[in-house]
Every structure is written in C-alpha cells, then in structure tokens.
Amino acid sequence: MMEAVLWLTPKVFDDLTDPAPGVAAFFEHYAAYLDGRPVTVVFCPSNGDHILGYAGPDHRRDRFDWARYNCYAHGDPGLTRAHNRDWLTRVREGGERSFNPYSAGPMFTVSEQPMDYEILAGCYAAIRAEAARRSIAVRLLEYLEPGPEFCRSEWKTVRHPEVSAGTADAGGHVIPGVLDVTMALHADENVYAAYPAGVPEGLPAGDFVAAQTGAYVADFGLDGILLGNQFGLVGFWDPARAPAPTPERTAGVARFFDRMRDALGDRQLYWMDTYWRAEVEMSAWGMPASAYARMDAVLVCTFAVLVERTEILPNVRSKAALGGPRVLYGLDFVDPWYWYRTHLDDRRTYLYQRELLAGPAAAHVGGFSFFANDTFGHFVPEGPLTETLAVILAAEAPSQ
Incomplete structure (x- = not known):
C-alpha cells in the first residue's frame, strides 16, 4: 500500500483552542484514503518562521502570525487594494482564466484568531489523540518553507x-524573503531553542535552520519535518532562475542537509523538489548527490499552476533512480493558501496527473501527497476524491 501524505492547516478549525472536532472531521472525511496505509500528516501553520523564531519551552505563550490569509498581501494595504482591483477587472469583469491572478484569487483574511505555541501544541495533540482513537499509526510532521509566501515572516524578513x-x-507579486542556507548570519541576541545565548556572527544560515528545527521537533514530540519549495536551493521552480552552481554553493547545500540529518537523528526528513529531474537539480542548482541520501522521502511536485507537464514522468523516474528516499507523487485538488481548484480550473493537468499515476509512474512511487483543505478550510469535495481514490487503487494493484 502506498503511503498517504496529507497536508493540513489550522484553517480547518472553527476554534483554534478546540481543534478536536476539526481533526475528527479530517480523519472521517479521508478515511478511505487512510485505511490500511502508512499515514503521514504534515501540519502547516505558517511559512515556518514559527520554527525559526521558537525561543524554547518557557516561551509557549509567544504569539506568531499564521497562514490565515488567501493570497497574503505582505502587510501592504495598498497592494491588497491594487491586487483586488486588478483581479476584479481581469477575472470577474474580463473573464480571465489563467495562471495569475485567476489562480491566486483576491487578497483577504480568512481568520482573526490568534495563534501561539501552546495552541499549536494542542493541535498536534488532537491529531495524535484522534489517530490513536482510530488505531492509526500516524506520522506527524511540521512544515518549513524557505520563503515568506503565506503570512508574516519575522525571522526571514x-x-x-x-x-x-x-x-x-x-500570487503574481515578486517578493523578497527567500532563505539561502549557504549565507552567513549576522549576530542576533534573541533567545532561540537551539541558541539560547543568541546567534553568533557568521554562523551559516543552514546550521541555524538545522539546529533550530531539531530542537523544535524534539520539544513538541513530532516525527520530523517536511522542507517545502526546494528548501536549500535558491531560484524557485525554474532552472533559469538558479544561481551559478559553484563548488562553494554545492558544498554549502551539502553541509545544510548533513546538519539537518544530524539534528533530526532518526526522525523523518521529507523534501519537496523543484518540479525538475534530479539531474537538472544537480546541474542547474548545484544540488549535491549526497543530499538525497540524507532524505527519507522526496515529494515530486506536480502542481498544475507551476509544473511543466512533460517533466512529471521523467522527474518521477529520476527520483526513483536515486535509490534512496521514498518517492511521493504529488496530486492536485485545492490549495490552502490560494483559491484555485485544479479539478475545476485545469482539468487537463488534473487528469494527466492521474493518468500517469495509474500508468507508467505507478511502479516508481511509494506514496502520494495532497493538500487536504482549501483556502477556506474546507476539505476536498467527494467527487474528485472518489475518482482519485480509484486511480490510487489501480496504481497499487500491481504490487498487491
């Protein structure tokens, strides 16, 4: 049976201080996907700055912003107004159906509920408790994103x-704030779980991220981390945007994955790829071959808003050929931070993802992954779920 890797965000909870009903609804809604399979839940409260800024167990009442927006505006009301006017003009009045701004949707805030680490710990506990009640051995991961895309990112920006x-x-706006693990940090007197005396001048950013992540998952009793959006490789989603793959950069990326592996110990390290084959990641981005060996699983991204369709199958095959991390196949329905719905908006790519999974990709993957809630906090509708489950069962059939 394939591993089921489902991403969940706090938007599903009507009351963040009482997550149990939302967690129970999640397990019930996806019961057919979880039954009999290895189950991993990736809980995604923010861009990961809550991990990077975590000061330790004595600071669990510290608040942080969470991904409670659609198409986050980066704190700029002028940008919000301009984006929404542009969206209305092009999409609602003009009938546009394109990558952006159609897919992103308008900018708005979904929830005003505050979040702190104690509340977040309650969310983790609710997932554990409901899984135990259903006799599901769930693997619970946190999410660490290199950029500032979904909410305020105090540590990065x-x-x-x-x-x-x-x-x-x-959401159609180019913004700074993407972390480069190969660069050196300035001194920082703030208290951190891994650096209670502060950050020393010149510490490699990757060393800090690894140590802080290790401390965070240990303090909260989590099973590991999913590093999102090609974490460690700068220049998102397109080889043309990658910086020169110098020996120094490759060594810095290798050091980061080594440090992360050491910090996590036997906990899980999942990595979300670039949408491109391993050989392209190595030649264009300078990804060291050794980094893949540090991972437990690699997510082959297929999101319709970004993927080059002809790359999906070669990418799956290239990641399987590494002979190391489990290969997870990305499936697209909805997005927790933008309002597109792939099963409605890009039916061609939606069906192609499933055609490959039921066909030539099946022999190369060990699991599937998808966002379990949309930007409003609702689960994937029954229709697309049912038709996709049939595809997964077909993909599993040869190995049964």
Missing part, C-alpha cells in the same frame, strides 16, 4: 534579511 534576499512569486 525582519531579523535576518541578510540571508533571505532571494525572491518568489506570491
């Missing part, structure tokens, strides 16, 4: 912009 100068497209 305020405390340490010197290592976060890379840019990303967020």
Whole structure:
C-alpha cells in the first residue's frame, strides 16, 4: 500500500483552542484514503518562521502570525487594494482564466484568531489523540518553507534579511524573503531553542535552520519535518532562475542537509523538489548527490499552476533512480493558501496527473501527497476524491 501524505492547516478549525472536532472531521472525511496505509500528516501553520523564531519551552505563550490569509498581501494595504482591483477587472469583469491572478484569487483574511505555541501544541495533540482513537499509526510532521509566501515572516524578513534576499512569486507579486542556507548570519541576541545565548556572527544560515528545527521537533514530540519549495536551493521552480552552481554553493547545500540529518537523528526528513529531474537539480542548482541520501522521502511536485507537464514522468523516474528516499507523487485538488481548484480550473493537468499515476509512474512511487483543505478550510469535495481514490487503487494493484 502506498503511503498517504496529507497536508493540513489550522484553517480547518472553527476554534483554534478546540481543534478536536476539526481533526475528527479530517480523519472521517479521508478515511478511505487512510485505511490500511502508512499515514503521514504534515501540519502547516505558517511559512515556518514559527520554527525559526521558537525561543524554547518557557516561551509557549509567544504569539506568531499564521497562514490565515488567501493570497497574503505582505502587510501592504495598498497592494491588497491594487491586487483586488486588478483581479476584479481581469477575472470577474474580463473573464480571465489563467495562471495569475485567476489562480491566486483576491487578497483577504480568512481568520482573526490568534495563534501561539501552546495552541499549536494542542493541535498536534488532537491529531495524535484522534489517530490513536482510530488505531492509526500516524506520522506527524511540521512544515518549513524557505520563503515568506503565506503570512508574516519575522525571522526571514525582519531579523535576518541578510540571508533571505532571494525572491518568489506570491500570487503574481515578486517578493523578497527567500532563505539561502549557504549565507552567513549576522549576530542576533534573541533567545532561540537551539541558541539560547543568541546567534553568533557568521554562523551559516543552514546550521541555524538545522539546529533550530531539531530542537523544535524534539520539544513538541513530532516525527520530523517536511522542507517545502526546494528548501536549500535558491531560484524557485525554474532552472533559469538558479544561481551559478559553484563548488562553494554545492558544498554549502551539502553541509545544510548533513546538519539537518544530524539534528533530526532518526526522525523523518521529507523534501519537496523543484518540479525538475534530479539531474537538472544537480546541474542547474548545484544540488549535491549526497543530499538525497540524507532524505527519507522526496515529494515530486506536480502542481498544475507551476509544473511543466512533460517533466512529471521523467522527474518521477529520476527520483526513483536515486535509490534512496521514498518517492511521493504529488496530486492536485485545492490549495490552502490560494483559491484555485485544479479539478475545476485545469482539468487537463488534473487528469494527466492521474493518468500517469495509474500508468507508467505507478511502479516508481511509494506514496502520494495532497493538500487536504482549501483556502477556506474546507476539505476536498467527494467527487474528485472518489475518482482519485480509484486511480490510487489501480496504481497499487500491481504490487498487491
């Protein structure tokens, strides 16, 4: 049976301080997907700055922003107004159905509920408790994103912009704040779980991220981390955007994955790829071959808004040929941070993803992964779920 890797965000909870009903609804809604399979839940509260800024067990009442928006506006009301006017003009009045701004949707806030680490710990506990009640051995991971895409990112954009100068497209707007693990940090007197005396001048950013992540997952009793959006490789989603793959950069990326593996110990390290084959990641981005060996699983991304369709199958095969991490196949329905719905908006890619999984990709993958809730906090509708489950069962059939 394939591993089921489902991403869940706090948007599913009507009351963040009482997550049990939302967690129970999640397990019930996806019961057919979880039954008899290895189950991994990736809980995604933010961009991961809550991990990078975590000060330790004595600071669990510290608040942080969470991914409670659609198409986050980066704190700029002028940008919100301009984006929404453009969206209305092009999409609602003009009938546009394209990559952006159609897929992103308008900018708005979904929830005003505050979040702190104690509340977050309650969410983790609710997932554990409901899984135990259903006799499901769930693997619970946190999410760490290199950019500032989904909510305020204080660590990347305020405390340490010197290592976060890379840019990303967020809802059609190119913004800075993407972390580069190969760069050196300036001194920082803030208290951190892994560095209670503060960050020393010149510490490699990757060393900090690894140590802080290890401390965080240990303190909260988690099973590991999913590193999102090609974490460690700067220049999102396109080889043309990658910096020169110098020996120094490759060595810095290798050091980061070595440190992360050491910090996690026997906990799980999942990595979300670039949408491109391993050989392209190595030649264009300078990804060291040794980094893949540090991973437990690699997610082959197929999101319709970004993927080059002809790359999906070669990418799956290339990741399987590494002979190391489990290969997870990305499936697309909805997005927790933008309002597109792939099963409605890009039916061609939606069906192609499933055609490959039921066919030539099946022999190369050990699991599947998808976002379990949309930007409003609702689960994937029954229709697309049912037709996709049939595809998964067909993909599993040869190995049964």
